[in-house]
Structures are given as C-alpha cells and as structure tokens.
Amino acid sequence: MAFDLSDRTVLVVGGAGYVGSVMVPLLLDAGASVRVLDQFVYDNGFSLAPVLDDPRVALHRGDLRDAAVFAEAARGATDVVMLASLVGDPVCKKYPELAQQVNADATKAIIDSLDGLGVQRFVFTSTCSNYGIHDSATLADEESELNPQSLYARTKIEVEEHLLKSAASTDASMTVLRIATAYGLSPRMRFDLTVSQFAWEIASGQDLLVFDADTWRPYCHIRDISKAVMTVLTAAPEKVRGEVFNVGDTTQCFTKRMIVEEVQKHVPDAVVSYREGDTDPRNYRVSFAKITERLGFTVDHTVQDYLAQLTTAVQAGVFPDVAGSTRYGNYEVRHLEPRT
Numbered sequence: 001m002a003f004d005l006s007d008r009t010v011l012v013v014g015g016a017g018y019v020g021s022v023m024v025p026l027l028l029d030a031g032a033s034v035r036v037l038d039q040f041v042y043d044n045g046f047s048l049a050p051v052l053d054d055p056r057v058a059l060h061r062g063d064l065r066d067a068a069v070f071a072e073a074a075r076g077a078t079d080v081v082m083l084a085s086l087v088g089d090p091v092c093k094k095y096p097e098l099a100q101q102v103n104a105d106a107t108k109a110i111i112d113s114l115d116g117l118g119v120q121r122f123v124f125t126s127t128c129s130n131y132g133i134h135d136s137a138t139l140a141d142e143e144s145e146l147n148p149q150s151l152y153a154r155t156k157i158e159v160e161e162h163l164l165k166s167a168a169s170t171d172a173s174m175t176v177l178r179i180a181t182a183y184g185l186s187p188r189m190r191f192d193l194t195v196s197q198f199a200w201e202i203a204s205g206q207d208l209l210v211f212d213a214d215t216w217r218p219y220c221h222i223r224d225i226s227k228a229v230m231t232v233l234t235a236a237p238e239k240v241r242g243e244v245f246n247v248g249d250t251t252q253c254f255t256k257r258m259i260v261e262e263v264q265k266h267v268p269d270a271v272v273s274y275r276e277g278d279t280d281p282r283n284y285r286v287s288f289a290k291i292t293e294r295l296g297f298t299v300d301h302t303v304q305d306y307l308a309q310l311t312t313a314v315q316a317g318v319f320p321d322v323a324g325s326t327r328y329g330n331y332e333v334r335h336l337e338p339r340t
C-alpha cells in the first residue's frame with residue numbers, strides 16, 4: 001500500500017528510538033514533512049543521522065515533560081505520533097518515578113494540550129503487554145480484560161483510559177495502537193527485545209538461557225508498525241477516532257521455544273537451556289482481526305525472514321560491540337532526571 005502524506009507535517013515524539021528511526025524515513029518516503037522531538041535518553045541521537053540532511057526534517061531535542069517544548073515542536077504539525085516513553089518492563093522498574101512522569105503524567109498533559117494547536121490526528125502507541133496473562137487457548141482482542149503485570153503496562157493503560165475518555169471532546173482524532181513486541185533492523189537497534197536478543201546471543205556463540213519457554217507473545221516488524229501508523233493517519237477519521245487497534249498478525253504469535261527453534265535452523269550448534277519460574281509471567285495470544293477488517297491492514301514481514309537476516313548479520317560481524325554496551329537497548333537512562 002502506498003501512502004500519500006504530501007500535505008502533512010507529522011511530529012514524531014520519540015522519533016530517534018528503535019521504532020521511530022525506521023518510521024521517520026518511511027514518513028518522508030510517503031511525502032510528509034517530519035518533526036522529531038526526542039531527548040536522546042540513551043545517547044541514541046545518532047540514529048537520525050541518515051535523515052538530517054533532508055530539508056523536510058526538523059529536529060527538536062527536548063524533554064516531552066516540558067509543555068513549552070512540546071508546544072513549540074507541535075506548532076504547525078497536522079499529526080502527532082507518540083512513541084516516546086520509557087519502553088519496557090525492566091527500564092520502568094529501574095526508574096519508576098521517571099516512568100510515571102514521562103509515560104503517564106506528561107503524556108496525559110500532552111493530550112490535554114492538543115486543542116488549539118491545530119493537530120488533526122494523534123496516534124498513541126500502547127502495547128499488547130497490557131493483556132498480561134490471558135488464557136492462551138483464546139485470543140485477546142481489544143475488548144478483552146486488561147491484566148497488566150508491570151509498571152510499564154500500567155502507565156500505558158493510564159494513558160489509554162485518559163485518551164479514550166477525552167476522545168469525543170478533543171479536536172484531534174485520537175487513536176490507540178496496542179502493538180505486539182517489536183522486531184526488525186533499525187539504526188537504533190535494541191537487543192533487549194526477545195526475538196533480537198535470542199538471535200544475537202545464539203548467533204554470536206553464547207549459551208542462551210530461556211525462561212518459561214512455552215509462554216506466548218505476538219510479534220510485529222517495525223516496518224509493519226510504521227505501516228499501521230500510516231494506515232491510521234490516512235484512514236477516514238470516523239473509522240479511527242477514539243478507537244483501539246491491536247497491531248500485529250495472528251500468525252505471528254509464538255512461544256519463546258518456537259523462536260529458539262527458528263533460530264536453530266540457522267545456527268544448528270546453538271547451546272540452549274530452559275528454566276521455569278522467571279519474574280516475567282506474561283503469556284498472551286492476540287487477535288488482530290479488527291485492524292484488518294476495519295482498516296485493511298496486513299503485515300508484510302515475518303519473524304522467520306527476520307531471523308534469517310539477523311543471524312546472517314550477526315555472524316558477519318555487523319554488531320561487534322553489543323556485549324556490555326548500553327547503546328543497544330533500554331538499559332540505562334543517560335539524559336533524564338526525575339522532577340520533584
């Protein structure tokens with residue numbers, strides 16, 4: 001599907017991150033002008049280097065908790081895509097105060113500030129982690145009860161509820177995307193996400209220890225996540241205003257063991273051991289029927305293809321310095337302090 005965003009100016013908050021640094025070039029390909037607001041929390045600004053010489057790109061380094069910084073970046077934008085937050089259970093657990101301030105309080109304040117800014121669409125990226133533990137004999141859909149197992153998911157749910165409450169009375173058409181766990185190659189790689197972590201550890205010759213191998217999770221490529229965002233940005237507003245969509249594909253739900261077995265097809269001598277009883281009990285399979293039926297969205301990528309690409313890249317030495325580096329994941333916040 002080709003998108004035409006040539007009359008749009010899209011502000012991507014968190015555009016230097018794992019998803020954002022793939023989404024920004026795709027928005028440019030679709031003809032959009034793009035603003036990026038990002039604080040480079042993990043020293044990750046390098047990810048934007050390939051697009052910074054495009055005259056349609058405007059970069060704002062700043063903290064989204066600062067209302068004036070957001071208002072300045074959003075001035076003249078037709079659309080806002082909200083990617084910035086402390087992403088993932090471990091980083092939220094490590095910095096709980098920051099997670100509450102950035103992910104929940106400041107994001108809700110941004111939603112409250114939209115009227116008067118001229119923003120027509122607002123896309124909030126939430127997570128399928130909100131389903132937490134769900135009977136894996138059935139698929140969780142957008143109506144299923146949420147069962148968060150972490151502060152990360154609780155902050156996302158807090159924003160979802162706030163957004164949905166104000167959706168009818170806000171000028172902008174606002175939409176929630178509950179996204180499956182991401183995979184894919186990005187200028188800002190994250191090796192703290194299941195698929196990439198397993199492939200990197202195995203393909204770089206390490207022994208892999210897998211906890212709770214038979215727990216299910218859905219997965220989605222970062223290019224397909226970008227496609228879902230552009231699908232929402234170009235859909236008829238009445239189809240997306242105040243709506244929640246799961247983003248992914250039902251055929252791309254896997255257990256951790258299934259992912260390991262897929263990696264082993266490329267690295268047959270992998271040393272893998274399994275253990276029960278991790279501190280992450282999440283287990284959910286998800287239905288993606290709504291986004292397909294209502295918006296015609298389908299994915300173009302599969303975990304299987306990606307594992308072939310990533311294992312080849314790791315074995316070729318494309319990522320020589322991952323071990324011990326804080327650059328390739330959300331391990332350590334470098335440029336954000338809690339506010340009193």
Ligand SMILES: NC(=O)c1ccc[n+]([C@@H]2O[C@H](COP(=O)([O-])OP(=O)(O)OC[C@H]3O[C@@H](n4cnc5c(N)ncnc54)[C@H](O)[C@@H]3O)[C@@H](O)[C@H]2O)c1
Pocket residue numbers: 013014015016017018019020037038039040041042044062063064065082083084085086087088102125126127128178179180181182183188190193330336
């Ligand atoms: N990666 C996944 O598996 C996944 C799965 C489901 C949903 N999502 C959602 O997609 C979005 C993007 O995830 P990602 O993997 O790209 O995360 P990421 O951590 O790579 O990117 C987040 C970006 O936000 C920026 N940021 C954080 N706090 C900020 C602040 N206070 N002010 C300005 N910038 C700030 C960071 O510098 C970073 O560039 C998030 O909303 C996440 O919840 C991601």
